[in-house]
Amino acid sequence: MEELNHVNQNENKGIHKPDLNDLLDRGDQALMEVIMRDPTHAYRNLKHGDTVDGRIMRIDRDEILVDIGAKAEGVIPSREMQTLSEEERAALKVGDPILVFVVQSEDKEGRAILSIDKARQEKSWRVLQERYERGEIIYARVKNYNKGGLLVDLDGVRGFVPASQVSSISRSSEAQKQSEMARLVNVELPLKVIEINRNRNRLILSERQALAETRESKKRRAAQFTSRRRCSRRGCLIDLRFRRLRRYWWRRWVSPFVGDLVVAGQTSRRSLEGWG
Numbered sequence: 001m002e003e004l005n006h007v008n009q010n011e012n013k014g015i016h017k018p019d020l021n022d023l024l025d026r027g028d029q030a031l032m033e034v035i036m037r038d039p040t041h042a043y044r045n046l047k048h049g050d051t052v053d054g055r056i057m058r059i060d061r062d063e064i065l066v067d068i069g070a071k072a073e074g075v076i077p078s079r080e081m082q083t084l085s086e087e088e089r090a091a092l093k094v095g096d097p098i099l100v101f102v103v104q105s106e107d108k109e110g111r112a113i114l115s116i117d118k119a120r121q122e123k124s125w126r127v128l129q130e131r132y133e134r135g136e137i138i139y140a141r142v143k144n145y146n147k148g149g150l151l152v153d154l155d156g157v158r159g160f161v162p163a164s165q166v167s168s169i170s171r172s173s174e175a176q177k178q179s180e181m182a183r184l185v186n187v188e189l190p191l192k193v194i195e196i197n198r199n200r201n202r203l204i205l206s207e208r209q210a211l212a213e214t215r216e217s218k219k220r221r222a223a224q225f226t227s228r229r230r231c232s233r234r235g236c237l238i239d240l241r242f243r244r245l246r247r248y249w250w251r252r253w254v255s256p257f258v259g260d261l262v263v264a265g266q267t268s269r270r271s272l273e274g275w276g
Contacts, residue, residue, distance in 0.1 A: 048104065083155075120155055137191065142186060
């Protein structure tokens, strides 16, 4: 047994295990690539502006510790989670997944400084860009106003609605405009994005355009059901059933060609815009 140990010791003397710092000094590229492919050395190279998925490790009064994978952890200070409501903050639990934005890659303690607010903002910019390209109407609550118009918040992104783009704000005196804008605080408005520039943090919206499109859409869909009563040389007497209007039924004589579209007593889904 002693002879075997003596042999192993002699063999180990001839084996040189390279130190990681030696490899760095020597610039041994091949070995470094092997080490970097090893999961035990898979360190994440974080930089400012990265948005990463993490998992909550600890929740303190003034900060949240987050595991962001690959042997890296970061901290979310209270100043970087202002957009969380009290209910949202109370609902956070250890082990929950969380999306964070890298504010600083490393502090004095070697931890990354992370932000929930900026992560939400970055995600919101992407969603807003998609909705702008699709021409969708969005809804936002008025948070405040200034001399030029209304200020709205869209999940962390501040948007501006010029007074000229709000239907309920008159073009009278400045005092009257300010009074009308004050009444709109905390009111939810339908809006359309008319200008978006992420690099300049610029988001301009219009309530007038949103309302105009909504009215046009309702007009196209207003009369969707027709029921023909009788036809003569004069035309056809039909009943119209309106959706989203106070008047539920409407009876009217329309031109004779309608008789070719419906059978007496039959209900048909058709657009009647421009008839009569």
